[in-house]
Amino acid sequence: MYRSLFPRDLFAELDRLQRDVQQAFDLSPTIRGIGRGGFPALNVGATPQSIELYAFAPGLDPASIDVQIDRGVLSLSGRRASSLPSGNGGEAKERPVVHINERFAGEFRRTVSLPDDADPDAVTAGYRDGVLRVSVQRRASAQPRRITVQ
Template sequence: MYRSLFPRDVFAELDRLQREMQQAFDLSPTIRGFGRNGFPALNVGTTPTAIEVYAFAPGVDPAKIEVQLDRGLLTIAGERKSPLPEAEGGSRSTVHINERFEGSFRRVLTLPEDADPDAVEARYRDGVLQISIQRRAASQPRRIAVQ
């Protein structure tokens, strides 16, 4: 019924605003945290032996996706064409609502130092690009026998 113009907990509101501002200007995602609202959406996880990156890119031609790993930066780039039909005369049909991303995209992730650039695999299936980056053997935990 009655709503105050000021939040009850000013400090909680200031904390929320600070997080939103930090997310808005965070342009360099790392393996531990990402900027939001990018295409393709990413899931990143690790195992003791590998780093797994899943890029959700339905409607993208796998031949048009570029995956590069250079100096600890993983770059995923490509383009998704519009699924809308062409109207007569070569012009586009009228669009009333278009919530699906179309156009060029580029996502860059900073990987940990133990990522092995010589052991990378990329597979695309059912709209999901899976990239597996092996960790260097020297950085993996190993059991040492006590004599």
């Protein structure tokens, strides 16, 4: 009698293997096209008066976000709780099977180097609708100014 050396559903097995490898190397794709090390997604820009940083972090408690400036480096850190069910439904201690998990959970830390003219004493931060906005003013001596010709 003939027995196959391959599992009956080869494609399902290959799909499982691919998910295992992606999870092991943290290469899972996201909407942003980068791995999980990129949470929260950042936009950083500048005006003549300030450096503006936007961190897209929906679902966070603003009190859990820590913003610090130390020697020209702005650091954002915090923790995002998992939204997956725990499986403690009472009857059995079975964990739920998760087929896709693309939402980041856990601790995060992002750092951004600031330009030399950033004023660490003039920083504001606000969180609204899942977006953290940090504004760092530039020093007055670095502001562009118009000089009148006599």
